[in-house]
Amino acid sequence: xxxxxxxxxxxxxxxxxxxxxxxxxxxxxxxxxxxxxxxxxxxxxxxxxxxxxxxxxxxxxxxxxxxxxxxxxxxxxxxxxxxxxxxxxxxxxxxxxxxxxxxxxxxxxxxxxxxxxxxxxxxxxxxxxxxxxxxxxxxxxxxxxxxxxxxxxxxxxxxxxxxxxxxxxxxxxxxxxxxxxxxxxxxxxxxxxxxxxxxxxxxxxxxxxxxxxxxxxxxxxxxxxxxxxxxxxxxxxxxxxxxxxxxxxxxxxxxxxxxxxxxxxxxxxxxxxxxxxxxxxxxxxxxxxxxxxxxxxxx
Amino acid sequence: xxxxxxxxxxxxxxxxxxxxxxxxxxxxxxxxxxxxxxxxxxxxxxxxxxxxxxxxxxxxxxxxxxxxxxxxxxxxxxxxxxxxxxxxxxxxxxxxxxxxxxxxxxxxxxxxxxxxxxxxxxxxxxxxxxxxxxxxxxxxxxxxxxxxxxxxxxxxxxxxxxxxxxxxxxxxxxxxxxxxxxxxxxxxxxxxxxxxxxxxxxxxxxxxxxxxxxxxxxxxxxxxxxxxxxxxxxxxxxxxxxxxxxxxxxxxxxxxxxxxxxxxxxxxxxxxxxxxxxxxxxxxxxxxxxxxxxxxxxx
Numbered sequence: 001x002x003x004x005x006x007x008x009x010x011x012x013x014x015x016x017x018x019x020x021x022x023x024x025x026x027x028x029x030x031x032x033x034x035x036x037x038x039x040x041x042x043x044x045x046x047x048x049x050x051x052x053x054x055x056x057x058x059x060x061x062x063x064x065x066x067x068x069x070x071x072x073x074x075x076x077x078x079x080x081x082x083x084x085x086x087x088x089x090x091x092x093x094x095x096x097x098x099x100x101x102x103x104x105x106x107x108x109x110x111x112x113x114x115x116x117x118x119x120x121x122x123x124x125x126x127x128x129x130x131x132x133x134x135x136x137x138x139x140x141x142x143x144x145x146x147x148x149x150x151x152x153x154x155x156x157x158x159x160x161x162x163x164x165x166x167x168x169x170x171x172x173x174x175x176x177x178x179x180x181x182x183x184x185x186x187x188x189x190x191x192x193x194x195x196x197x198x199x200x201x202x203x204x205x206x207x208x209x210x211x212x213x214x215x216x217x218x219x220x221x222x223x224x225x226x227x228x229x230x231x232x233x234x235x236x237x238x239x240x241x242x243x244x245x246x247x248x249x250x251x252x253x254x255x256x257x258x259x260x261x262x263x264x265x266x267x268x269x270x271x272x273x274x275x276x277x278x279x280x281x282x283x284x285x286x287x288x289x290x291x292x293x294x295x296x297x298x299x
Numbered sequence: 300x301x302x303x304x305x306x307x308x309x310x311x312x313x314x315x316x317x318x319x320x321x322x323x324x325x326x327x328x329x330x331x332x333x334x335x336x337x338x339x340x341x342x343x344x345x346x347x348x349x350x351x352x353x354x355x356x357x358x359x360x361x362x363x364x365x366x367x368x369x370x371x372x373x374x375x376x377x378x379x380x381x382x383x384x385x386x387x388x389x390x391x392x393x394x395x396x397x398x399x400x401x402x403x404x405x406x407x408x409x410x411x412x413x414x415x416x417x418x419x420x421x422x423x424x425x426x427x428x429x430x431x432x433x434x435x436x437x438x439x440x441x442x443x444x445x446x447x448x449x450x451x452x453x454x455x456x457x458x459x460x461x462x463x464x465x466x467x468x469x470x471x472x473x474x475x476x477x478x479x480x481x482x483x484x485x486x487x488x489x490x491x492x493x494x495x496x497x498x499x500x501x502x503x504x505x506x507x508x509x510x511x512x513x514x515x516x517x518x519x520x521x522x523x524x525x526x527x528x529x530x531x532x533x534x535x536x537x538x539x540x541x542x543x544x545x546x547x548x549x550x551x552x553x554x555x556x557x558x559x560x561x562x563x564x565x566x567x568x569x570x571x572x573x574x575x576x577x578x579x580x581x582x583x584x585x586x587x588x589x590x591x592x593x594x595x596x597x598x
Contacts, residue, residue, distance in 0.1 A: 027453055032478075036453055036461035087418060092389075092410035111391035112464050115414075116457050119386060122418065123452030126425045130444035138437035145429035145444055153422030154326055154335055158415050162335035165411050179331075 007289045011054060018053040019045065021071040022078060025128060039109045039117045040124075044082045047100035051222070051294065052077045052189060056196030058286035059211065063200025069134045073144065073195040076128040080152050081188060083121035086114050088161070094248070098241050122152065134199055144198055151191035160184025164250070172251040178220065185226070186219030193218070193287075213276040214287060221269035221295050227252040228262050229298075270295040306588045310353060317352040318344065320370040321377060324427060338408045338416045339423075343381045346399035350521070350593065351376045351488060355495030357585035358510065362499025368433045372443065372494040375427040379451050380487060382420035385413050387460070393547070397540050421451065433498055443497050450490035459483025463549070471550040477519065484525070485518030492517070492586075512575040513586060520568035520594050526551040527561050528597075569594040 022044055027037040053074035060070035089096040089104040090111065097107050106114035129148060135141040150156055160183030167180060193215040197203070203211070230245050231254040245252045253262040273291045277284040321343055326336040352373035359369035388395040388403040389410065396406050405413035428447060434440040449455055459482030466479060492514040496502070502510070529544050530553040544551045552561040572590045576583040 031454075033453070033458050033461040033465065035465060036458060040453060083418075087414060090414065091391075092414060113461065115386060115389065115391060116453075116461050116464075118418070119382075119421065119451075120453035120457040122421050123448050123455075123457060127445055127448035127452060130441045130448060138441050142429045142437050142440055142444075145441075146426055149422050149426035149429060152418075153426060154332070154339060154415075154419035155330075156422075158419040158422065159332050159335060162332040162412065162415050165415075166332065166334060 004289065007286075007293070010286060010289075011293075014054055014057045015050050017067070017071055018050050018057075018074055018078065021075045025072070025075055025124070035109070035113060036116055036120065039105060039113050040121060042108060043086050043105045043114075043117050043121065044079065047102065048078075048082070050078065051290075052081055052192035055189065055215075055218070055287075055290055056192045058290050059193045059196035060199050061286050062211070062280060062283045063197045063203060064283075065196065065200030069132070069199040070196050072128050072132045073134055073199055074192065076125040076148060077188060077192040077195060079121045079125040079128070080148065080157070083118040083125075084157060084161070084188075086121070087118040090114060093161075093165075094244065096241055096244070125152075140198065140202075144195055147194055147198075148191050151187040156183055156187035156191075157185075160187065167251050169249045170251060172256065174256060177251060177253065177256055181220060181223040182216070185223040186216060189219035189222055190215040207280075210276045210280075214273045214291070217269045217273035217276065218291055218294060221266045221273065221291075224253045224262050224266040224269065225295055225297065227254045228259055228266070230254075231259065233298075266295050303588065306585075306592070309585060309588075310592075313353055313356045314349050316366070316370055317349050317356075317373055317377065320374045324371070324374055324423070334408070334412060335415055335419065338404060338412050339420060341407060342385050342404045342413075342416050342420065343378065346401065347377075347381070349377065350589075351380055351491035354488065354514075354517070354586075354589055355491045357589050358492045358495035359498050360585050361510070361579060361582045362496045362502060363582075364495065364499030368431070368498040369495050371427050371431045372433055372498055373491065375424040375447060376487065376491040376494060378420045378424040378427070379447065379456070382417040382424075383456055383460070383487075385420070386417040389413060392460075392464075393543070395540055395543070399539065424451075439497065439501075443494055446493055446497075447490050450486040455482055455486035455490075456484075459486065466550055468548045469550060471555065473555060476550060476552065476555055480519060480522040481515070484522040485515060488518035488521055489514040506579075509575045509579075513572045513590070516568045516572035516575065517590055517593060520565045520572065520590075523552045523561050523565040523568065524594055524596065526553045527558055527565070529553075530558060532597075565594050 026041050026044060029038045029041060031037050056074035056077060057070055060067065085099060086105045088094050089099055090106055096104055098104065105117055125148065126145060129145045134144060152158065160180055163180040164184055193211065197211055227245065230243065246255065253265065257265065270291050274288055277288055325340050325343060328337045328340060330336055355373035355376060356369055359366065384398060385404045387393050388398055389405055395403055397403065404416055424447065425444060428444045433443060451457065459479055462479040463483055492510065496510055526544065529542065545554065552564065556564065569590050573587055576587055
């Protein structure tokens with residue numbers, strides 16, 4: 001994969017920005033309760049590809065959104081994502097010790113602290129979406145709160161996790177696997193894109209529908225590629241335990257359709273995502289580049 | 300304690316109403332993922348004194364709020380409360396098997412499901428506060444979202460839990476104990492009252508300040524009485540494991556100041572709470588009666 005130099009520097013600048021926003025919105029490590037605040041910072045800061053924030057920024061560019069606003073919305077999504085990783089890694093879930101190249105939160109701190117870190121990060125996400133002015137109309141901003149709440153909840157990400165739990169050791173059909181991943185990963189990725197978009201000018205329903213198609217394709221493609229990387233990557237490259245899906249006997253795209261077909265499916269989703277962006281011109285440049293980046297990435 | 304007959308029927312009618320709201324807003328047990336939705340209903344429905352919803356309804360009466368609106372706001376607070384109980388009871392926290400007279404969520408279902416139940420209930424709370432129209436101005440409703448997010452987060456309830464964890468086996472000073480409980484229990488009780496209030500007419504700052512004083516006194520009094528009941532009550536009466544604080548070597552009001560002084564402290568807080576309501580007339584009747592109920596209760 002050849003990443004255009006200009007895209008690389010865009011990614012870098014947005015990663016720097018989201019890091020700085022997260023650094024600011026997380027409570028300082030010396031504020032009581034200190035250990036909890038330190039653990040929250042550990043779970044969120046200084047690691048992660050920040051794919052969801054990048055998508056939010058790219059969508060914000062399409063709708064002409066103020067970058068400060070998108071930064072806060074992106075931070076809210078990243079708090080939800082970070083909380084889900086902390087809870088996923090707990091002994092009663094995936095029981096993992098390595099995340100983003102470092103000990104997982106409950107290993108570095110302890111289990112009860114990690115539980116509270118996740119809980120408090122979720123609250124923080126909704127605090128961010130309500131504390132700052134992110135949309136011109138407060139009513140529109142309330143819709144943003146609802147969008148994230150639904151994406152995170154029992155009919156979104158948490159629901160996807162529950163389906164994941166139930167499916168261990170089972171062979172899923174393709175539609176079942178897709179249903180699981182649309183919830184588990186897709187919902188939050190879609191929320192990142194739609195929240196970034198909603199920080200800017202309102203789009204008509206047709207345009208919104210196209211971005212939503214892009215978002216759904218990318219959300220699913222991200223997971224398909226994740227499955228391929230989990231099966232083929234090394235722990236060192238991934239920064240998390242590789243081969244975990246097979247070891248835990250979890251149905252994945254790779255276990256269901258094999259590596260070659262999974263790659264082809266991801267490529268198909270990438271092309272669908274790009275097709276949905278036709279007609280948006282330069283405003284959709286970063287969304288296009290991110291579609292390439294997400295599907296063609298090696299880590 | 301003699302409860303006025305009229306108050307008893309008010310409590311009963313509001314408990315019936317909040318039960319019906321919760322029943323409606325929780326996803327039906329046959330909606331996928333079924334097991335998660337069933338466990339969420341198990342954790343929330345058909346049990347609990349509904350103290351926080353009662354306080355929300357009482358505060359809503361003071362500000363002339365629409366009862367439908369207060370019902371949703373109260374349900375949001377109760378979802379946060381229910382999630383906190385489910386997570387508190389997990390093996391890595393208090394490791395408790397009995398709650399509200401029934402097996403705890405992770406005993407009835409399993410640990411990972413209980414973790415997700417708590418996570419999804421928190422999301423649901425914020426969905427409720429953003430999905431329905433609860434205030435005349437959307438901007439005011441956004442403030443309600445923020446109020447609950449802060450009350451639930453690292454500088455509210457979750458923060459109180461973290462301080463609780465750190466204090467096991469320690470003797471706390473009175474100010475430290477108060478700091479812990481203001482966060483752990485007080486923050487959400489205060490949020491219940493202020494959210495109920497904000498569903499109605501706007502009050503001036505002086506009136507708001509007085510209700511806030513009431514809320515803070517009642518939040519603390521509730522915990523002091525809880526500590527006394529934990530030390531003196533029976534498991535059968537409480538519907539949860541009695542004597543847990545002492546067994547887990549947790550500092551409480553009873554361990555710090557003894558039973559008699561704790562009772563006197565609670566009574567003092569009740570009188571302060573009632574004093575804060577002076578001048579509100581009949582509109583504050585239910586808040587007054589709830590102050591009596593909370594401090595003089597036997598379970």
